[in-house]
Amino acid sequence: MEGILERFDSTTAGIFSSGTWTQYFFVLHEQVLLITDLNERTKVLGKMHMAVSKILPEVDSQGENEIRLHSGLIEVHLKAQSIKEKINWKNALTLA
DSSP states (O other): OEEEEEEEEGGGOOSSOSOEEEEEEEEEETTEEEEEOSSOTTSEEEEEETTSOEEOOOOTTSOTTEEEEEOSSOEEEEEOSSHHHHHHHHHHHHHO
């Protein structure tokens, strides 16, 4: 599966902001979720091995299209464009 998702970046937090959402192109290949540059899709910016990661349960304050992943070391917040897209990604990540 592949497509555009937004990733939350808390490193951009400031006095009036808790962080920003930035669009990236994601590729789920076998059990590895790759994050690539939106314009240069061959440029891999990071990866997450789903065999050792898990999808975290949704929380009330979470946006309806948000997916939270935890690798054991880091927690990643992703946002799909629609609920249907979120469900498709969650299903694919669960099966990976």
